[in-house]
Amino acid sequence: xxxxxxxxxxxLQFNPSPNQNHLLAALPAQDFARLLPMLELVAMPLGxxxxxxxxxMLHAYFPTTCIVSLHYVTASxxxxxxxxxxxxxxxxxxxxxxxxxxxxxAVVQTAGNAYRLDGRILKQEFNRAGxxxxxLLRYTQALMTQMSQAATCNRHHSVEQRLCRWLLLTLxxxxxxxxxxxxxxxxxMLGVRREGITEAAGNLQxxxxxxxxxxxxxxxxxxxxxxxxxxxxxxxxKEIGRLLADVxxxxxxxxxxxxxxxx
Amino acid sequence: xxxxxxxxxxxLQFNPSPNQNHLLAALPAQDFARLLPMLELVAMPLGxxxxxxxxxMLHAYFPTTCIVSLHYVTASxxxxxxxxxxxxxxxxxxxxxxxxxxxxxAVVQTAGNAYRLDGRILKQEFNRAGxxxxxLLRYTQALMTQMSQAATCNRHHSVEQRLCRWLLLTLxxxxxxxxxxxxxxxxxMLGVRREGITEAAGNLQxxxxxxxxxxxxxxxxxxxxxxxxxxxxxxxxKEIGRLLADVxxxxxxxxxxxxxxxx
DNA sequence: CTTTTAATGTGCGCCAACGTACAGACGATA
DNA sequence: TATCGTCTGTACGTTGGCGCACATTAAAAG
Numbered sequence: 110x111x112x113x114x115x116x117x118x119x120x121l122q123f124n125p126s127p128n129q130n131h132l133l134a135a136l137p138a139q140d141f142a143r144l145l146p147m148l149e150l151v152a153m154p155l156g157x158x159x160x161x162x163x164x165x166m167l168h169a170y171f172p173t174t175c176i177v178s179l180h181y182v183t184a185s186x187x188x189x190x191x192x193x194x195x196x197x198x199x200x201x202x203x204x205x206x207x208x209x210x211x212x213x214x215a216v217v218q219t220a221g222n223a224y225r226l227d228g229r230i231l232k233q234e235f236n237r238a239g240x241x242x243x244x245l246l247r248y249t250q251a252l253m254t255q256m257s258q259a260a261t262c263n264r265h266h267s268v269e270q271r272l273c274r275w276l277l278l279t280l281x282x283x284x285x286x287x288x289x290x291x292x293x294x295x296x297x298m299l300g301v302r303r304e305g306i307t308e309a310a311g312n313l314q315x316x317x318x319x320x321x322x323x324x325x326x327x328x329x330x331x332x333x334x335x336x337x338x339x340x341x342x343x344x345x346x347k348e349i350g351r352l353l354a355d356v357x358x359x360x361x362x363x364x365x366x367x368x369x370x371x372x
Numbered sequence: 373x374x375x376x377x378x379x380x381x382x383x384l385q386f387n388p389s390p391n392q393n394h395l396l397a398a399l400p401a402q403d404f405a406r407l408l409p410m411l412e413l414v415a416m417p418l419g420x421x422x423x424x425x426x427x428x429m430l431h432a433y434f435p436t437t438c439i440v441s442l443h444y445v446t447a448s449x450x451x452x453x454x455x456x457x458x459x460x461x462x463x464x465x466x467x468x469x470x471x472x473x474x475x476x477x478a479v480v481q482t483a484g485n486a487y488r489l490d491g492r493i494l495k496q497e498f499n500r501a502g503x504x505x506x507x508l509l510r511y512t513q514a515l516m517t518q519m520s521q522a523a524t525c526n527r528h529h530s531v532e533q534r535l536c537r538w539l540l541l542t543l544x545x546x547x548x549x550x551x552x553x554x555x556x557x558x559x560x561m562l563g564v565r566r567e568g569i570t571e572a573a574g575n576l577q578x579x580x581x582x583x584x585x586x587x588x589x590x591x592x593x594x595x596x597x598x599x600x601x602x603x604x605x606x607x608x609x610k611e612i613g614r615l616l617a618d619v620x621x622x623x624x625x626x627x628x629x630x631x632x633x634x635x
Numbered sequence: 636c637t638t639t640t641a642a643t644g645t646g647c648g649c650c651a652a653c654g655t656a657c658a659g660a661c662g663a664t665a
Numbered sequence: 666t667a668t669c670g671t672c673t674g675t676a677c678g679t680t681g682g683c684g685c686a687c688a689t690t691a692a693a694a695g
Binding site: 179181183184187188189190191192202203205206207208211212213236238243246247249250252253254256257258259260261263264265300339340344348351352 | 442444446447450451452453454455465466468469470471474475476499501506509510512513515516517519520521522523524526527528563602603607611614615
């Protein structure tokens with residue numbers, strides 16, 4: 110299977126560009142140029158909380174090399190991830206959906222960079238009702254797919270299956286196949302005990318699919334993981350691909366028609 | 373606590389009107405008048421499937437007295453509800469979000485009526501970028517809240533807690549406090565065994581909170597249910613209220629300004 | 636190189652929910 | 666009122682994952 114996201118070129122890692130984010134990269138030149146001066150490159154350290162439940166959010170974040178986890182924490186401290194956001198998306202859809210807050214929180218799960226945009230500007234851009242609006246709406250639907258799939262997956266699939274799903278979706282958002290993350294953190298994403306991850310990861314390692322070191326997990330046999338995961342991985346991946354591939358098509362046709370106009 | 377939805381007047385039950393749906397009712401007179409001739413009253417019998425996964429949907433449905441369940445069914449036949457839609461919302465948000473299909477299905481969970489609208493017309497209306505767009509986006513965010521809450525709730529809360537949550541949310545979408553539904557069907561909504569519902573319902577009945585007959589469940593002590601449910605009920609209810617109450621405000625201010633203009 | 640701190644591995648009793656099987660009981664239809 | 670299909674109640678062994686306790690080890694810090 111192909112990766113969920115087009116792999117960034119290595120050079121970009123050291124030469125950050127908003128184009129590393131697929132939504133920004135998909136914008137027609139005109140829209141992109143208008144937005145560019147407003148985009149602020151920010152470092153996203155592991156564990157940073159981008160917004161808390163009910164808190165008015167001020168910025169949207171377009172991840173380039175970081176990954177952000179959207180999750181809910183119960184009154185008793187249990188938590189569960191409802192969706193992840195990498196370079197295929199944007200954190201802060203509530204800014205243009207109209208709610209301005211959500212009941213869940215957003216935390217940096219893999220350190221890296223993102224481009225930050227003032228929430229009011231994002232809303233303005235959305236209200237132009239152009240390509241960007243289309244893009245953001247489609248992305249939001251992809252987010253909904255992840256959420257509803259999480260509901261089913263949490264209900265019916267084993268810890269090991271869910272770990273595979275999570276690893277695959279996370280890898281698809283990365284360049285490397287090495288994740289810098291503790292089992293403790295993975296456990297809180299999946300909403301299970303840390304010991305459950307130790308055990309599941311142990312099994313996957315015995316099977317030769319992954320390599321697990323203190324604070325690191327790397328995949329050595331992707332096909333193996335794909336066989337061990339539940340259908341949820343495929344459903345989410347396919348749906349993200351469908352919703353955003355379509356958008357890329359349109360960009361091509363838009364720029365094609367622009368080229369025609371300029372001839 | 374108040375109900376999630378404004379109770380419909382009994383008389384409306386026998387005199388169906390699009391205004392029984394809160395989204396339609398919130399529209400400014402002009403928008404409503406434009407839409408009215410396109411709205412088709414349809415009966416929604418129990419169990420009817422409105423759309424299947426991946427299937428191109430043709431219509432949106434604005435429930436008045438029916439309730440629709442959005443859920444996902446796994447390859448092995450397990451299912452779980454990701455959100456419910458009653459007279460507070462609309463079925464078919466993918467029509468304006470741009471995807472046109474979803475990976476989940478929509479099934480009538482409580483028989484009743486709905487107003488059906490051609491998908492292209494809904495999209496057109498959405499693209500006017502007026503009040504309706506605002507409304508639909510806010511509603512969509514409420515839907516996302518339900519989905520992400522379902523993910524957490526399925527992960528961490530007991531069958532009995534989830535049954536209470538489901539009963540309360542369903543009742544909030546009804547006039548009566550009597551539901552016509554089998555335990556089997558409730559079980560498939562919550563994604564548990566039928567016997568699990570029998571047991572949980574038995575406990576709630578012993579506690580004097582509900583009354584369970586063959587094919588019927590009715591609530592006799594709402595406060596009791598509210599004490600037995602998990603926080604998820606409150607979170608979802610509050611979020612729906614916040615997102616849609618705000619919209620009603622604006623409608624009032626819009627019609628106020630219209631009145632001024634007409635003076 | 637030591638110390639300290641945080642991450643990982645392992646074991647064990649426990650319990651909610653599962654799968655399965657079957658008995659009753661309601662209510663529609665003949 | 667008898668029949669039949671469906672819904673509901675009960676029972677029981679099984680199990681995945683939990684909570685807890687503690688040992689071990691890797692990395693960072695002194």
